[in-house]
Amino acid sequence: xxxxxxxxxxxxxxxxxxxxxxxxxxxxxxxxxxxxxxxxxxxxxxxxxxxxxxxxxxxxxxxxxxxxxxxxxxxxxxxxxxxxxxxxxxxxxxxxxxxxxxxxxxxxxxxxxxxxxxxxxxxxxxxxxxxxxxxxxxxxxxxxxxxxxxxxxxxxxxxxxxxxxxxxxxxxxxxxxxxxxxxxxxxxxxxxxxxxxxxxxxxxxxxxxxxxxxxxxxxxxxxxxxxxxxxxxxxxxxxxxxxxxxxxxxxxxxxxxxxxxxxxxxxxxxxxxxxxxxxxxxxxxxxxxxxxxxxxxxxxxxxxxxxxxxxxxxxxxxxxxxxxxxxxxxxxxxxxxxxxxxxxxxxxxxxxxxxxxxxxxxxxxxxxxxxxxxx
Numbered sequence: 131x132x133x134x135x136x137x138x139x140x141x142x143x144x145x146x147x148x149x150x151x152x153x154x155x156x157x158x159x160x161x162x163x164x165x166x167x168x169x170x171x172x173x174x175x176x177x178x179x180x181x182x183x184x185x186x187x188x189x190x191x192x193x194x195x196x197x198x199x200x201x202x203x204x205x206x207x208x209x210x211x212x213x214x215x216x217x218x219x220x221x222x223x224x225x226x227x228x229x230x231x232x233x234x235x236x237x238x239x240x241x242x243x244x245x246x247x248x249x250x251x252x253x254x255x256x257x258x259x260x261x262x263x264x265x266x267x268x269x270x271x272x273x274x275x276x277x278x279x280x281x282x283x284x285x286x287x288x289x290x291x292x293x294x295x296x297x298x299x300x301x302x303x304x305x306x307x308x309x310x311x312x313x314x315x316x317x318x319x320x321x322x323x324x325x326x327x328x329x330x331x332x333x334x335x336x337x338x339x340x341x342x343x344x345x346x347x348x349x350x351x352x353x354x355x356x357x358x359x360x361x362x363x364x365x366x367x368x369x370x371x372x373x374x375x376x377x378x379x380x381x382x383x384x385x386x387x388x389x390x391x392x393x394x395x396x397x398x399x400x401x402x403x404x405x406x407x408x409x410x411x412x413x414x415x416x417x418x419x420x421x422x423x424x425x426x427x428x429x430x431x432x433x434x435x436x437x438x439x440x441x442x443x444x445x446x447x448x449x450x451x452x453x454x455x456x457x458x459x460x461x462x463x464x465x466x467x468x469x470x471x472x473x474x475x476x477x478x479x480x481x482x483x484x485x486x487x488x489x490x491x492x493x494x495x496x497x498x499x500x501x502x503x504x505x
Contacts, residue, residue, distance in 0.1 A: 160271030160303065162296055163188060165196040166281045169292045173299040176245050179252075179274045184353050184494035185377060186265065187242055187249040188274060198278050200259060204248065211241060211248050213255065220258055222250070229254065238377040252276070257374060257410050265413070265498045266432065269293070270300040285432065328456055328491045329466045331355040331416070331436065332475060333383060333443070334362055337369050339472040343479055344372060350483045352493035355436075356472075357383040357416050360396060363403035371408045379495035380404065381436065382412050387419030390427035397433060413498055416468075434498050436466065443470035449478040453485035460491050 161179040163170045170191065177189040193202040193213060204211045211222045219232045222241035229237040237258075239251035252274070256263050262277045264285050273296075275285060283291065334340050334356050347354055356373050358380055363370065373380045382400045386393040401411045415428065416436045428435055439459050446452055446469060459465035469475045475482070486493055 160300060162268065162271065162273045162292075162299065163192060164273060164275040164288065164292070165192055165198060166277055167283050167288060168196065169295050169299075170196075171299075173303045176247055180249070181497060182242060184379065184497055185239060185254075186252045186274065186497065188252050188255075188276065190248045190250060192276050197280060198259075198261065198276065199280075208246075211250075213250065213259075215259065218259065220254070222248070224248075231258070237375055253374070253410070257408060262411060264432065268296065270296055327464045328460050328486055328493045329355060329464070329496045330456075330493065331357060331381070331438070331466065331468045331496065332472050333357045333468075333470060334359075334366065334369070335471045336473050337366055339476050340369055341372070342476060343472055344376060344378065346480050346483060347378065348376065350480075350487060350493070352483055352487070353378045353495040354493070355379040355381050355414070355496040357381050358400075358404075359383050360400040360403060363400055363407055367407040370404070370410075374408050374410050377495065379414060379497070380408075380410065380412055381414035381416055381496065383416045383418070385419060386417040386421075386424050386428075389421075390424045393417065393420065393424050393428060394431055397428070397431075414496055436496065438468040439465050440467040443468055446470065446475055446478060449481035450485060452478075453482055453489070456486060457489040457491060460489075466496065 160173070162173065163177075163179060172191065177191055179186060179188045181187070190202050190204075190211065190213075192198070193200045200213055200215050202211065202213055209223065209225055211224075213220045213222075214232075217232075220237070221230050223229075224241060224243055227240040229239055229241070231237070237254055239254040241251075242249045252263055255261065256276070262281075264273075264275045264277070266273045266275070266285055266289065268289055273285075273289065275288065332340075332343065332354060340356060343354070353376070356378060358366065358370065360382075363382075370380055382397060382404070384393060384396050384400065386396075388396075397415055405411055413432065413434050414436060415433050417425070417428065420428070420435070425435055440455060442452060447455075452467075452469075456465050456467050459467075483493065
């Protein structure tokens with residue numbers, strides 16, 4: 131009898147140990163960086179891009195020694211840095227947290243210094259210097275690719291060509307980050323990746339109302355996502371530029387009821403209009419009337435359809451009720467809330483933001499990572 135009990139106990143222990151992972155590895159998110167058709171060699175915590183405050187930051191090494199046609203200089207006292215080319219310059223003041231161009235015009239998006247490495251806001255760089263960038267999910271993480279007009283390969287062809295190099299860099303990186311490493315040495319996970327953010331989206335219908343919402347956002351140190359139709363992108367250039375420069379997000383609102391081909395054509399036309407207005411292109415798209423087939427086609431083309439967790443387009447309840455529902459949803463992994471038209475929310479906007487801030491949630495604009503994680 132005792133031998134049977136011993137045998138049963140031994141079997142249970144063997145089952146327990148067989149179910150216990152032999153190796154525990156901290157979850158990491160790896161960001162590769164490329165400039166035009168060149169995969170940058172360094173893959174390390176010190177120079178890896180990251181998200182902060184709804185913005186994607188890249189190290190200054192994307193400028194130095196690459197073919198973007200830009201130049202980078204840091205002051206001797208290391209208090210400022212300048213990115214420039216003939217006739218255009220952005221000066222980043224680290225202590226003041228300001229950005230100004232050669233005409234002393236101010237911009238949002240201060241530089242961030244980590245371990246003496248300067249990181250710059252990619253959206254501001256690409257907009258100001260008429261560049262482009264892509265942010266793509268790849269096998270080992272994400273690829274951030276900064277592009278000028280000299281780029282040759284499409285993103286798909288570049289990823290295919292760089293696949294072996296990315297695998298090699300990833301394996302080398304992971305060797306230095308085994309389970310024995312201090313968790314503090316894992317790649318910086320930005321607050322946007324923590325999936326507990328509040329992302330508010332509004333449909334632009336009136337320029338004056340949208341500008342008033344932007345004023346209130348700025349006074350609350352918050353950002354949001356503004357949805358523009360194709361027609362508005364050509365007629366609301368000043369508003370578009372203010373949305374982008376102030377750190378908010380401009381997304382495309384697209385009628386997808388006509389099927390995949392028409393939807394992709396509409397997105398391309400809208401992006402051409404957006405580029406003409408403010409040298410910016412959007413990957414965030416709010417589709418309505420889309421079939422599952424169209425959604426798959428849009429994602430395959432490299433865009434990020436927004437899936438709203440809460441939809442108040444039919445009418446916003448009281449500010450208190452809306453804030454409570456949004457904050458509750460955010461506690462379970464972040465919340466992307468569609469509030470409907472800008473004019474409909476204007477009366478309750480200040481109260482809504484105030485109540486959301488009191489819940490200790492960061493109110494920020496959408497980015498590709500938040501949408502991909504939410505999908």
